[in-house]
Amino acid sequence: MKNLFTDHPATVGENYFEHLFAAARFSGGLLLAGLVCLVHALLPFLFIKTGSRLVTGLYQHMVTQRDRRGTVQTDKLLEG
Numbered sequence: 001m002k003n004l005f006t007d008h009p010a011t012v013g014e015n016y017f018e019h020l021f022a023a024a025r026f027s028g029g030l031l032l033a034g035l036v037c038l039v040h041a042l043l044p045f046l047f048i049k050t051g052s053r054l055v056t057g058l059y060q061h062m063v064t065q066r067d068r069r070g071t072v073q074t075d076k077l078l079e080g
Helices: 002-011 016-042 050-069
Strands: none
8 A cells, every 4th residue: 555655756756745745836836827827818918928937837847857856757747
């Protein structure tokens, strides 16, 4: 049972709690980007570039984090 909680975090060079906080932080960023995009959809004169900038920043952070640890290649991130 323990392996269910530690196997994946280990593949990205994290323990369970490091992975928990990193994933929660990423989730918060995605929620914010989604809300910004929703507001932009309703009011297109607001947040013209903010949503795409947030998503790009999240992606770059994830790739930078994974590449820095040398555990996951960039093309593997798109696989899930």
